[in-house]
Amino acid sequence: MAKAKAKTSAAGLWLMKSEPEVFSIADLERDGTTTWEGVRNYTARNFMRDGMKLGDLVLYYHSNAAPSGIAGLARVSGLAEPDPTQFDPGSDYHDPGSSESDPRWLMVRLGFVERFSSLLSLDQLKSEAALSGMPLLQRGQRLSVQPVSAAHFAHVLGLASARTPLPSVT
DNA sequence: GCCAACGTTGGC
DNA sequence: GCCAACGTTGGC
DSSP: OOOSSOSSSSSEEEEEETTTSSHHHHHHHSSSSSTTTOOOHHHHHHHIIIIIOOOOOEEEOOOTTTHHHHHHHHEEEEEEEGGGGGTTSSSOOOOOOOBBBBOOEEEEEEEEEEEEEEEEEEHHTTTTTTGTTTGGTTTTTSSEEEEEEEHHOOOOOHHHHHTTTTTOOO
């Protein structure tokens, strides 16, 4: 699996899901930064490993929430590296099939950028025609790390800034 | 808690 | 390599 031939200088744009009960945008705001351990899906891992660059912007999505939706913005502040929880027998994320000499799972580090003044709920996102092609909104899609097009990303930021004193993300 | 959709595993 | 069984995700 080798892709990424078409290179642009533009920063990558992503969406990452977290259950707010586990780690919410408020937790990220409090801590400033966090490592994104626990990804156990190869497609998601590959996006982190092959796609993510320092400074890439990330829409922070709350899943399994009431309601679910996009809660804020983060930024990639550390490139993919081995996720230590895969080696920890006491961790929910332990993977006995992985070894320190050949780690199977990776994590990136995220830094807090902004918490939206109110959540952009899944219902609202679905009501936006401009977002109809977003992977997040496709039926049955469950990837916890996914790329976002520049147009979709800009539209989401527009929705957020419509309800909050303009955050400027540069 | 239900369950549809999807990913992974493993027998063959 | 097929595919059934199983496990997980995540909306509802």
